[in-house]
Amino acid sequence: MEVKETLTKEQKDFKTLLLRLPKTEIHLHLEGTASVETIWSLMKKNNLNHTDISNKEDLKKKFQITNLEEFIDLFINVIQSSFSTENDIEYLINDAGEYLKKSNTVYSEIFFAPSKFVSMGFDFGKMIKILEKGTSTIMDRHGIEVKYIIDVSRSFGFDNAMRNLDLVIANPSKSVIGIGLGGSETKGPARDFQKVFEKAISHGFHVVAHAGEDVGPESVWDALNLLKAERIGHGISSINDEKLMKHLEEKQIPLEICPTSNLFTRKYAKTLEEHPVRKFFDRNMNVTINTDDPTLFSVNLIEEYMTLYNKKIFTGSEIVKLIKNNIYATFLPDAKKDKIWKECESRL
Numbered sequence: 001m002e003v004k005e006t007l008t009k010e011q012k013d014f015k016t017l018l019l020r021l022p023k024t025e026i027h028l029h030l031e032g033t034a035s036v037e038t039i040w041s042l043m044k045k046n047n048l049n050h051t052d053i054s055n056k057e058d059l060k061k062k063f064q065i066t067n068l069e070e071f072i073d074l075f076i077n078v079i080q081s082s083f084s085t086e087n088d089i090e091y092l093i094n095d096a097g098e099y100l101k102k103s104n105t106v107y108s109e110i111f112f113a114p115s116k117f118v119s120m121g122f123d124f125g126k127m128i129k130i131l132e133k134g135t136s137t138i139m140d141r142h143g144i145e146v147k148y149i150i151d152v153s154r155s156f157g158f159d160n161a162m163r164n165l166d167l168v169i170a171n172p173s174k175s176v177i178g179i180g181l182g183g184s185e186t187k188g189p190a191r192d193f194q195k196v197f198e199k200a201i202s203h204g205f206h207v208v209a210h211a212g213e214d215v216g217p218e219s220v221w222d223a224l225n226l227l228k229a230e231r232i233g234h235g236i237s238s239i240n241d242e243k244l245m246k247h248l249e250e251k252q253i254p255l256e257i258c259p260t261s262n263l264f265t266r267k268y269a270k271t272l273e274e275h276p277v278r279k280f281f282d283r284n285m286n287v288t289i290n291t292d293d294p295t296l297f298s299v300n301l302i303e304e305y306m307t308l309y310n311k312k313i314f315t316g317s318e319i320v321k322l323i324k325n326n327i328y329a330t331f332l333p334d335a336k337k338d339k340i341w342k343e344c345e346s347r348l
């Protein structure tokens with residue numbers, strides 16, 4: 001999915017502009033920034049054996065996923081399983097910082113999914129302290145601000161999700177600003193998690209949810225009506241529901257679209273040309289572009305924008321609008337959003 005073809009002068013100029021503009025990213029999973037090198041080092045350091053993986057090449061192959069189930073298997077059974085202590089999470093933070101720097105992303109809200117780690121016996125409070133320290137490291141090294149959204153997960157049922165929320169509440173951190181709902185959309189419908197989200201809102205957390213990625217528009221409606229999600233992760237099945245698109249437009253609910261990821265899932269778009277992102281944009285819906293799990297999908301934010309530009313799905317000025325949408329869809333205070341956008345505008 002990388003932009004491998006030779007770029008024309010115009011495309012090169014646009015890429016230079018893109019790199020110059022300060023950007024934000026709001027749909028990014030911490031583990032999805034893990035490099036093969038990092039996971040391999042962790043597997044060796046922690047003496048981990050995996051039946052399919054005996055060398056780095058095997059691991060590289062495992063990263064070449066073709067569908068959502070393979071992706072979840074890689075995410076949970078390989079990447080998350082390669083960690084043996086809370087401190088190993090620092091490796092991920094280093095990778096995230098390097099990843100964000102590459103695209104000149106100045107602010108990001110990153111998902112952290114604790115379910116697997118908690119089940120492995122990791123101490124939640126320790127993990128939060130490491131994550132929080134990580135934000136200072138990324139700020140000191142790269143000048144990039146990071147906040148976390150804890151993914152309470154659809155995959156392991158209500159009790160697990162509520163326990164995750166209770167742990168978030170019991171371990172308050174200025175770096176954790178909300179909760180999200182990732183994992184298997186087919187296995188865990190939104191209605192199962194309504195009480196978790198109500199409680200999170202009552203504690204002042206922002207709430208977002210993956211929806212309409214692998215299940216139809218009813219999943220997006222549920223995320224909005226039952227969970228009160230402030231932003232929708234993907235939401236691409238909304239294309240099949242006229243009323244829903246109108247609602248999303250009227251309410252200007254940001255859609256965290258991750259084009260490359262959606263093409264991997266292959267559920268609602270098999271090619272970029274048939275991806276609903278352009279139709280959503282034309283209907284004045286609040287579209288933002290993100291990468292989801294960049295190293296797993298071999299993509300970064302610049303490449304996502306460049307592919308949309310090179311394939312003429314969006315013009316340069318429309319991509320600037322998408323960058324602006326992303327800045328204003330963050331949970332930053334308004335003054336900070338304005339500051340990033342002004343800086344962005346001054347570099348156009």
Ligand SMILES: [Zn+2]
Binds near residue numbers: 029182210292
């Ligand atoms: Zn995601």
